[in-house]
Amino acid sequence: EVQLVESGGGLVQPGGSLRLSCAASGFTFSRYWMHWVRQAPGKGLVWVSRIDSDGSYTNYADSVKGRFTISRDNAKNTLYLQMNSLRVEDTAVYYCARDLTPTLGATDYWGQGTLVTVSS
Amino acid sequence: QSALTQPASVSGSPRQSITISCTGTSSDVGSYNFVSWYQQHPVKAPKLLIYDVSKRPSGVSNRFSGSKSGNTASLTISGLQAEDEADYYCCSYAGTNTVVFGGGTKLAVL
Numbered sequence: 737e738v739q740l741v742e743s744g745g746g747l748v749q750p751g752g753s754l755r756l757s758c759a760a761s762g763f764t765f766s767r768y769w770m771h772w773v774r775q776a777p778g779k780g781l782v783w784v785s786r787i788d789s790d791g792s793y794t795n796y797a798d799s800v801k802g803r804f805t806i807s808r809d810n811a812k813n814t815l816y817l818q819m820n821s822l823r824v825e826d827t828a829v830y831y832c833a834r835d836l837t838p839t840l841g842a843t844d845y846w847g848q849g850t851l852v853t854v855s856s
Numbered sequence: 857q858s859a860l861t862q863p864a865s866v867s868g869s870p871r872q873s874i875t876i877s878c879t880g881t882s883s884d885v886g887s888y889n890f891v892s893w894y895q896q897h898p899v900k901a902p903k904l905l906i907y908d909v910s911k912r913p914s915g916v917s918n919r920f921s922g923s924k925s926g927n928t929a930s931l932t933i934s935g936l937q938a939e940d941e942a943d944y945y946c947c948s949y950a951g952t953n954t955v956v957f958g959g960g961t962k963l964a965v966l
Contacts, residue, residue: 771955773902773957780859780943780945780957780958780959780960781894781896781902781945781947781957781960782859782957783947783954783955783956783957786953786954786955793953795952795953795954797954831901831902836892836904836907836913839890839907839908840888840890840949840953841888841890841892841947841948841949841950841955842890842892842904842907842908842947843892843904844904844907844913846901846902846903847901848901849901
């Protein structure tokens with residue numbers, strides 16, 4: 737059974753940093769592109785970032801470019817999101833999701849999310 | 857990377873059909889047949905319903921169907937059931953390995 741379990745969320749002050757993790761199991765993690773998607777409280781889904789299967793290529797939404805870094809450790813079956821220079825508007829539940837290869841843009845499995853709250 | 861446009865809410869009665877629209881631009885929906893749809897119940901993770909405009913993953917009811925014309929994609933739910941009450945999001949590939957979601961549509965089954 738495919739499982740994605742996010743962790744690392746919490747309360748952080750504006751300007752602070754946080755690293756999210758997503759532990760994957762039940763599939764060959766190293767074969768799949770992965771995504772981060774966020775959802776602010778009461779709001780819609782917003783795509784954040786994606787990384788290819790071996791970590792060579794990454795892409796970001798304009799709103800996080802230069803502040804967030806996506807990475808992965810295929811030996812540990814884990815996806816990461818390093819978030820720096822956090823802003824109040826980054827407050828959201830952050831989901832990791834598996835790419836539905838070979839199509840583009842769709843994701844077939846999601847974790848339950850981890851809440852990041854940016855507040856002073 | 858502007859969000860795709862969806863109606864904020866739609867409603868229907870049990871056994872009826874409803875359609876949710878999703879309007880993008882020639883840079884996303886209009887350029888690629890990579891539109892997907894997700895269902896999200898409260899406090900739950902999103903669930904993939906449709907990908908590649910009209911394909912259904914294994915296990916998704918055939919009451920859900922998708923289509924596209926120009927810059928607008930649509931999700932149709934036939935034979936509405938109470939458990940279909942949820943938020944629905946469209947999503948499109950937007951080039952250079954980026955993705956854009958719609959703002960979401962709340963479906964009420966009256």
